[in-house]
Amino acid sequence: MPATGVQVTYNIPSVEIFDRDLEAVKAESGQEVKVYYESRRNVWGEMLLTILPFALIIGVWLLIMRNMSRGSAGAGGGIFNVGKAKAQMFDKDSTVKTTFKDVAGLEEAKVEIMEVVEFLRNPQKYKDLGGKIPKGVLLVGPPGTGKTLLAKAVAGEANVPFFSISGSDFVEMFVGVGASRVRDLFRQAKEKAPCIVFIDEIDAIGRARSRNVGFSSNDERENTLNQLLTEMDGFGTNSGVIVLAATNRADILDKALMRAGRFDRQIEVGLPELNERREIFDVHLRGLKLAPDLDRDFLAKQTPGFSGADIANVCNEAALIAARKSKNFIDKQDFLDAIDRIVGGLERKSVIITPEEKRMIAFHEAGHATVSWKLENANPLLKVTIIPRGKALGAAWYLPDERHLTTREQFMDEMAAALGGRASELINFNKLSTGAMNDLEKVTKAAYAMVAYYGMGSKTGNISYYDSTGQNDMSFTKPYSEKTAQEIDYEVRTIIDEAMEMAKKTLEDNREGLTRLAELLLEREVIFTEDVERILGKRKKDVEAGKPSAGEKTAEAGQTVSGEKSSPETGESISGIGNHVA
Structure with a gap:
C-alpha cells in the first residue's frame, strides 16, 4: 500500500460487484487505481454469537433453580x-x-x-x-x-x-x-x-x-x-x-x-333437633338487626329437617329480603319468605297460566289439603298456595313430625295425602294431568321402601333387601330372583292403589269442603291452617289431644289471617304440583 496519495478504505459487500464497478470507473476516468484487498474477522461478534445461547440456557436454569429454592420454604412449592x-x-x-x-x-x-x-x-x-x-x-x-x-x-x-x-x-x-x-x-x-x-x-x-x-x-x-x-x-x-x-x-x-x-x-353429627335449631338460630342471628318481638322458638319450629348450613342460609336470605323491602329491621315475615324461597324456590310472577289450568291446580292442591287434614297420621298442613314457585305451579306446605319410627299406617296416610291431588283431578274433572309427577315419584319410592327395605309387604314378608354397607352398589344383579321382583312390583302397585282409594274416599266424603277450599284458593291464591280448619273443622288428633284451634292460637297472638302476608306460619313443602312435562 503506498504511503502517499489519496487512500480510501471501503467495506465492500461483494468482490465481484466491486471489481465490475471499479473497471467501469477506470475506463471512464482513464486513471489507474490500485486496490489492496484485506480480509478481517469480527472476533467479538463471533464470540458473542457463540456464547449467547449458552448464557441464555444457564440463565434460565439458574432462574428455575432460584424459584425452586424459594418454593421449598412452603409446602408443595417447586x-x-x-x-x-x-x-x-x-x-x-x-x-x-x-x-x-x-x-x-x-x-x-x-x-x-x-x-x-x-x-x-x-x-x-x-x-x-x-x-x-x-x-x-x-x-x-x-x-x-x-x-x-x-x-x-x-x-x-x-x-x-x-x-x-x-x-x-x-x-x-x-x-x-x-x-x-x-x-x-x-x-x-x-x-x-x-x-x-x-x-x-x-x-x-x-x-x-x-x-x-x-x-x-x-x-x-x-x-x-x-x-x-x-x-x-x-x-x-x-x-x-x-x-x-x-x-x-x-x-x-x-x-x-x-x-x-x-x-x-x-x-x-346428624341433623339438629328442635332445641338445637333454636341454638343455631341464636348463633346466626347475632349480627342481624331483628324486630323486638321476633320469636326464635317459632323459627325453630318452622325449619324441620334443616341443617346448620340451611339455617344460616335462611338468616342471610331474610336479611336480603328485608333490605330489598327497605326495612329498618328483619321481622318474622321476612324469615317466612326466606323459608319459602329456600324450600320452594323463587316466586315466578311472569308465568302465564290459563283459567282452566289454574282451576285444575287449585283443585289439585285442595285435594292435598283435604286428605292430609282428614287422615289422622298425615303431616299437619300449614299452607296451600297456587302461586308458581321454582319448578312447581302450586304446593301444599306441611310441618312434618320429628319422629324416628314410621308405622305402616303413617306410610299409608302420607301416601294418600300425596295422591290427594291426582284423586281430586279425577273426581272433579275426570282427567289426568302431568301435575302429579312429583307426587307419583315420592309415592313410588315410599312404596318400594316399604316392601323392599322395611318388610311391610304381605307376600314378600319380613325380608329386607337394603344393603347398609353399600357393597352391592357395583353389582349388575339384584339380590333377589325375577319371581321375587314380580312380587315386589305387585306389592308396590297394591299399596299405591290402596292409598289412592283412601284418597278418593276421603275426598268423596268431604266433597263440599274440597270445593270450598278450591274456590277460596282461586280467590286468594294462598290459604292457611285457619282457613282449612274453618271449612273442614278441627283435626281428629287435635280434638283428642285437647289442643286449641288454629284460630284461637292466632287470636291469642294478635295476628290476622286474611291474605298471604299475614301468614302466622309456614313449613316444609313435601307435596305439590311437580315438573310439567309435555
Whole structure:
C-alpha cells in the first residue's frame, strides 16, 4: 500500500460487484487505481454469537433453580416439592377465632371432641390411670351439619398444633405423590407432637379398595390409602398424633380404615333437633338487626329437617329480603319468605297460566289439603298456595313430625295425602294431568321402601333387601330372583292403589269442603291452617289431644289471617304440583 496519495478504505459487500464497478470507473476516468484487498474477522461478534445461547440456557436454569429454592420454604412449592404435604398448620398463635361457643347444638359431639382436646392439654391425668390417647376420631353426618365447623372449633380451642388438609389434596396425577404426601404430613405431625391432624372429606382417598377392581381402578389412590393405614397404625408409632376426619359417605370407606386402632371413635353429627335449631338460630342471628318481638322458638319450629348450613342460609336470605323491602329491621315475615324461597324456590310472577289450568291446580292442591287434614297420621298442613314457585305451579306446605319410627299406617296416610291431588283431578274433572309427577315419584319410592327395605309387604314378608354397607352398589344383579321382583312390583302397585282409594274416599266424603277450599284458593291464591280448619273443622288428633284451634292460637297472638302476608306460619313443602312435562 503506498504511503502517499489519496487512500480510501471501503467495506465492500461483494468482490465481484466491486471489481465490475471499479473497471467501469477506470475506463471512464482513464486513471489507474490500485486496490489492496484485506480480509478481517469480527472476533467479538463471533464470540458473542457463540456464547449467547449458552448464557441464555444457564440463565434460565439458574432462574428455575432460584424459584425452586424459594418454593421449598412452603409446602408443595417447586417441582421437587410435589410430594410435600399441603397441610395448613394452626397453633395457639394462629388467627383461628372459632370456638365451641360458635358451634350450636351437637352437644354429644362436642363432649367427645373436647375430651380429645383435654387429653392433649393435660395428658398426664389420663396416663396416670393407664389410659391411651385415641388415634383417630371420625365425624360422620349429612352435608351442612357442622363437621368442618367442629374441626375449626377444635383448632381454635386446642393449645396444640393443628394440621388441616383436604382428602383431595393427596390425589395427584403423578404416581407415588399421594403416599409421599401422607408420609410428609405425618413426619411434620411427629415433629410437632402432641398435635391434631384434620383430614376433610376423607372419602376422597379412603374409599374401599376392593370396590374398584376391574373398573377403572386407581392404583395411586389405593397406594395413598395403604400409606395412610400404615401411618395411623403400622409398625412405627405415632404417639401424640390424633387424626380427626370428616365425611358424609361413611358407607363407602374401607373397613381397614374404620377399625378400632385407627379410628377409635365415630361421632355421628346428624341433623339438629328442635332445641338445637333454636341454638343455631341464636348463633346466626347475632349480627342481624331483628324486630323486638321476633320469636326464635317459632323459627325453630318452622325449619324441620334443616341443617346448620340451611339455617344460616335462611338468616342471610331474610336479611336480603328485608333490605330489598327497605326495612329498618328483619321481622318474622321476612324469615317466612326466606323459608319459602329456600324450600320452594323463587316466586315466578311472569308465568302465564290459563283459567282452566289454574282451576285444575287449585283443585289439585285442595285435594292435598283435604286428605292430609282428614287422615289422622298425615303431616299437619300449614299452607296451600297456587302461586308458581321454582319448578312447581302450586304446593301444599306441611310441618312434618320429628319422629324416628314410621308405622305402616303413617306410610299409608302420607301416601294418600300425596295422591290427594291426582284423586281430586279425577273426581272433579275426570282427567289426568302431568301435575302429579312429583307426587307419583315420592309415592313410588315410599312404596318400594316399604316392601323392599322395611318388610311391610304381605307376600314378600319380613325380608329386607337394603344393603347398609353399600357393597352391592357395583353389582349388575339384584339380590333377589325375577319371581321375587314380580312380587315386589305387585306389592308396590297394591299399596299405591290402596292409598289412592283412601284418597278418593276421603275426598268423596268431604266433597263440599274440597270445593270450598278450591274456590277460596282461586280467590286468594294462598290459604292457611285457619282457613282449612274453618271449612273442614278441627283435626281428629287435635280434638283428642285437647289442643286449641288454629284460630284461637292466632287470636291469642294478635295476628290476622286474611291474605298471604299475614301468614302466622309456614313449613316444609313435601307435596305439590311437580315438573310439567309435555
